[in-house]
Amino acid sequence: MQPTRRAQELSLPGIRVTDRWFVVGQRKFDVTELQNLRTVRGSHHPLAVRAGICALLAVAGIGVFFDRLEPVGFVGLTVAALLLAATAVAVAWRNPRSYEMWAEYRGLSVQLYYCDNERRYNAVSRAVIRARERAYLADSPVADQYPAAAAQAAWFTQAA
Structure with missing residues (x-):
């Protein structure tokens, strides 16, 4: 189960992270509206x-x-x-404890994603964090004033 990555995207079965959206199953979240993103460990069996x-x-x-x-x-x-x-x-x-991603979304504390596999969870959480960074960078006034600096920052975010 290798993730397929395009320029700015992560796509796994049931999960898709783009520069604007985080899609898990049938639920769709705007990454610019995700606040206080955090990881919580689930309970023991x-x-x-x-x-x-x-x-x-x-x-x-x-x-x-x-x-x-x-x-x-x-x-x-x-x-x-x-x-x-x-x-x-x-x-x-x-039965290891699950990893859960929680965030404040439109005023509510919402569980965005959970997974038992640590590597898969880390890949998804890194993709969401990078998508948030790219979305904020694209919406910032610096992108209009200094397009070269914004392009360099976007490249650095993509390369990291």
Whole structure:
């Protein structure tokens, strides 16, 4: 799944970033209206959270009832705590937290995009940031006064 890049564009399946628009599925955002662009990590998988809490409770049970436990109960709680901890780690490893792109768009805080793949998310977020830079550069008064400087800045933004 290689992104196709034209002069100023990123196009992936379901995602398109141009100098003016950020399109995700059926939703379309004007890049000049995106404010306070930020990345947020999604939550852990619910099974990983629950298994981790149960493992902590098992360890707490060992600590609280240590003097009253028979050896079989101590071994049973220890094995249960280890199995629950291993389950929590395995589920968290197999289901990584998602990356979410949020922004203020027309007065609302909106989730623009989310992805589990870090490389793909970074490619999309860089494309959105560059599109915003190009859109602001094209709308700035400097572009009218100093066209050579604006062209050089646009080239630098494209090359970076």
